[in-house]
Amino acid sequence: MLIDVHAHFYTERSPRADWREVNRRRIEAGARIGITTHVASILGTWGARSPTYFPSRDDVEYANEALLEIMREYPGVVAGYCVVNPNFPEHAREQLERRIDAGMIGVKLAASRRADDALLDPIAVIAAARHCPILHHVWQHRRRDWPGQDASDAVELASLARRHPDATFILAHIGGGGEWSHSLRALRGQDNVVVDLSGSGIDTGMLEQTIDEVGAQRIVWGTDLTMDTGWAKLRYLASLRLTESELASITYRNAQTLFPAGAFDDR
Amino acid sequence: MIVDVSACVGEYPFRFLDARREPAWLLTQMDRLAIDRAWVGHLPSILYKDPAAGTAELLRAVQPHADRLVPVPTIHPGLPGWEDDLNVASLAGAPAIRVYPMQQGLDPAGSAMRVIVAAAGAIDMPVMLTVRMEDLRQRHPLDAATDMPASAIRALARSDVQARLIVLNADRPMLEEVHFGLTDEEARRVLWDIGWLWGPPEDHLRLLIETVGIGRFTFGTGMPLRIPDGAFAKVDLLDLTDADRAAITGGNLSRWRAG
Numbered sequence: 381m382l383i384d385v386h387a388h389f390y391t392e393r394s395p396r397a398d399w400r401e402v403n404r405r406r407i408e409a410g411a412r413i414g415i416t417t418h419v420a421s422i423l424g425t426w427g428a429r430s431p432t433y434f435p436s437r438d439d440v441e442y443a444n445e446a447l448l449e450i451m452r453e454y455p456g457v458v459a460g461y462c463v464v465n466p467n468f469p470e471h472a473r474e475q476l477e478r479r480i481d482a483g484m485i486g487v488k489l490a491a492s493r494r495a496d497d498a499l500l501d502p503i504a505v506i507a508a509a510r511h512c513p514i515l516h517h518v519w520q521h522r523r524r525d526w527p528g529q530d531a532s533d534a535v536e537l538a539s540l541a542r543r544h545p546d547a548t549f550i551l552a553h554i555g556g557g558g559e560w561s562h563s564l565r566a567l568r569g570q571d572n573v574v575v576d577l578s579g580s581g582i583d584t585g586m587l588e589q590t591i592d593e594v595g596a597q598r599i600v601w602g603t604d605l606t607m608d609t610g611w612a613k614l615r616y617l618a619s620l621r622l623t624e625s626e627l628a629s630i631t632y633r634n635a636q637t638l639f640p641a642g643a644f645d646d647r
Numbered sequence: 648m649i650v651d652v653s654a655c656v657g658e659y660p661f662r663f664l665d666a667r668r669e670p671a672w673l674l675t676q677m678d679r680l681a682i683d684r685a686w687v688g689h690l691p692s693i694l695y696k697d698p699a700a701g702t703a704e705l706l707r708a709v710q711p712h713a714d715r716l717v718p719v720p721t722i723h724p725g726l727p728g729w730e731d732d733l734n735v736a737s738l739a740g741a742p743a744i745r746v747y748p749m750q751q752g753l754d755p756a757g758s759a760m761r762v763i764v765a766a767a768g769a770i771d772m773p774v775m776l777t778v779r780m781e782d783l784r785q786r787h788p789l790d791a792a793t794d795m796p797a798s799a800i801r802a803l804a805r806s807d808v809q810a811r812l813i814v815l816n817a818d819r820p821m822l823e824e825v826h827f828g829l830t831d832e833e834a835r836r837v838l839w840d841i842g843w844l845w846g847p848p849e850d851h852l853r854l855l856i857e858t859v860g861i862g863r864f865t866f867g868t869g870m871p872l873r874i875p876d877g878a879f880a881k882v883d884l885l886d887l888t889d890a891d892r893a894a895i896t897g898g899n900l901s902r903w904r905a906g
Contacts, residue, residue, distance in 0.1 A: 402848045409847035409884055520785070557784035580845070581782060582877045584667050584870070608846025608884055612877040619679055619876075 383635040383644060384410065384610065386515065386552060386578040386602030387420035389458075391446040393439075395428040407454065409607045413614070417644055419602075419635070421461040421488035421515070422447045433491040433517075433529035437471050440464060444479050451483060459643060461488035461515055466499040476506045485643045486550075490517040491529035496539035504540060508547035513638045515550040515576070516540075520558030534563035538570045548572050548638050553604050555579030555613070560586050564593040571598065574634065578602035580609050587617060596626035600634050650897040651677070651875070652743075652775070653815045653840050653867025654685040656708050656716075657701075659780075660694055661787035667871035670708050670716060676875050677715065682868075683897070684715050688745045690872075692721035693780070699723075699732050706739055719775060721745045724763035725753050733766060742904065743773040743813060748799070749792040750780075755799035761806045768809030773904075776800060777815045778843070780872065797824040804833045811836050811903075815867055816843040819851040826859050834859075838903050840867030841895065846881045853885055861891055865900040 387406065390399035410418055422443035424435025435443065440463055447460045462479035464472035464487065476487060487507045493499050495516055507514050519531035534551055541549050549572060554560045556579030567573050575594055577587070578601075590599060603610030617627060636644055658668050666672050668690070677685060687709055692701030702720040709716040720736040722729055722744050736744050744767060748755040767774050778795045797820075804812055804825070814825070817839055826834050841864050845851040856864065866882075868875035882895060890898075 405848040405850055412884060412886075523788070557782060559785050581785070582869075582874045583662075583781075583785075584872060584874050585662070585664070587874075605849065606845050607848060608880045609877055611884070612874060612880040615876040615880065616874045 381416045381632040381644070382414045382601070382614075383632045384415045384418045384578075384602050385550060385600045385635055386576050386604045387418035387458075388605065389420050389422055389447065389450050390426060391422060391443070393425040393428050393442060395426060403450070406607065407457070410457075413607065413611045415603075416632075417457060417459055419459045419461060419486060419639070420447060420450070421463050423463060423488075423490055431528060434467075435463065435465050435492070437465070437468055440468075440471065440475060444475060444484070448479070448482055448484070459486075459639075460484040461486040463488045463490070464503060466493045466497065466503055469499060469502060472503055473506065476503065476510070480510050480512060484512075485639045486512045487514045489514055491531045494530055495532035495536040500540055501543065504544040504547045508544060511640045513548040513550050513574075515552055517552045518556075518563065520554065520556070520560045521562030522558065533558070534566035534573075538566050538573060541570050541573045545572055548574065550574050550576050550600060550638070552576055553579035553602070554590060555581030555583070555586060555609065556604060557581065561589060564589055567594055574598045574600055574638065576600050576602045577613050577630075578604035578610055580604075580606040582609050582612050582616075587613060588620065591620070591622070596622065596629045597634060599630045600638070601631050648683045648897045648901075649681060650866060650900055651682050651685040651868045651870070651878075652813060652865055652900065653842055654870045655688040655690045656871070657690040657692075657704065659690045659872060661781070661790050662872070664871055670712055673870055674712060674715065676870060680875055680879060682875070684717060685870075686719045686742060687716045688719045688775070689721060692745075693747050693750050695721075697723065697726060699735070702732065702735060702739075717742055719743050719745050721747065722763065723751050724759040725751060729763065730766065733763070733770075733772070737770060737772065741772070743775050745775045745777070747777060749795055755795055756802035760799070760803060764803050764810045764812070765807040768807050768811055771811075773811040773813050773838070774803075775813045775815060776803075778817045778821060780816070797821050797828075800825045800837070801828045804829055804837050813838045813840070813865070815840045816869065818843050819845065819855060822855060822859065826863065834863070837863070838865050838900065839863055840865055841881055842867040842869045842873065842878055844881065846884045852881055856885070861894055862899055862902075864895050865903075866896045
């Protein structure tokens with residue numbers, strides 16, 4: 381079993397004509413890599429009708445519905461995160477309750493609001509109550525603002541995690557840009573934050589230090605936009621001196637624990 | 648034969664490499680992944696004011712492993728007497744030289760660059776250009792060098808009929824902008840490593856093989872800054888024929904050098 385905790389799909393409302401092909405290639409490459417479940421999200425209309433990281437209510441609604449359709453198309457192979465925009469608290473609450481009831485197994489927070497913002501508190505409360513982890517987009521050591529997003533870094537995510545010890549957070553794409561070692565320092569002792577290995581970055585030392593800093597029990601595997609680099613990290617992990625049990629924890633067992641009971645039973 | 652053209656040894660000033668700076672680590676990874684030979688640059692030389700001293704360090708480091716590690720010295724073409732350094736590289740059996748105009752404070756398409764590209768071309772020595780060492784988003788605050796611009800690579804490829812360039816760590820937009828901005832003859836004198844090209848689901852590498860041609864690609868891992876499995880994962884996800892796989896992992900390089 382291999383669970384990719386960080387996948388994305390596109391829809392006809394994406395600003396790219398090849399959206400169907402990209403989705404198909406994710407499924408095909410996943411089969412080649414051995415991915416049994418892609419836990420995915422759709423970030424609104426990816427900028428077509430509202431900004432990717434600041435999706436409108438309509439785009440949030442549309443994206444979550446579209447992902448549920450993809451989940452129905454690939455039962456057991458695709459699982460879903462419910463995307464919300466915390467700037468619309470009532471809408472976010474409604475989406476979470478309805479989409480989790482419909483079968484989504486996690487919450488995706490991108491960059492509509494910093495992670496330490498109080499507007500995220502009600503979302504974390506619902507996620508904890510429903511035993512759904514929150515996958516939070518993180519810029520590893522944000523030294524300045526970047527256009528198009530209110531990106532958070534690990535310090536801010538850790539702040540949210542301290543306020544919600546019953547919730548579980550996944551720090552997104554440790555290889556996804558920015559200084560990963562900064563994030564690992566920020567997560568020391570913050571046991572309700574786990575690290576997702578996805579992202580295009582394949583720095584040497586990153587996997588070793590992640591294992592040293594947070595331990596195999598707080599690491600989950602994923603791909604995000606580049607499945608080749610996800611596979612590369614998986615292969616490199618196998619060359620490190622991990623026990624079989626530690627490797628299994630990273631590739632699927634931790635995910636089985638983080639997500640609602642039975643989320644991956646049919647795989 | 649699998650040849651990695653994008654390996655280095657030595658310390659990197661902006662990140663602790665630990666044992667990964669040593670040739671022994673490189674060889675361990677090469678053994679693990681069945682890489683036969685690596686063209687090896689010297690990381691500290693990138694920022695040495697005079698990289699000639701780094702060449703001596705590099706030659707000492709790889710000499711005990713000469714059957715597998717091939718030195719690729721760094722030259723600063725803005726220094727007086729750089730021609731001597733080119734001779735040293737040639738006499739050491741280097742298959743190429745590395746030049747880092749962005750880190751060396753040179754105009755990447757300026758006269759110093761054009762002259763060394765021409766001089767190296769005259770002795771059939773490719774010049775290796777590195778678009779980026781690390782992702783822009785993660786660089787040390789003092790690592791202010793910008794990425795090598797596509798316009799400079801086009802200018803260098805056009806600047807001399809004998810110019811031969813190997814470009815490392817380019818992404819799809821950079822590669823397309825250069826390749827389709829050159830004549831067929833010029834484009835044949837440029838080889839690209841696959842290290843920074845995205846695999847699925849975007850599938851940039853697969854697309855580029857279709858549009859640019861498989862013959863333009865060679866194999867580079869980026870060790871020790873990057874894990875070597877990245878380049879292999881990209882190739883494996885292409886499901887290539889044995890012949891095409893062999894072309895990317897070493898055959899193209901061999902033919903290009905011979906041609």
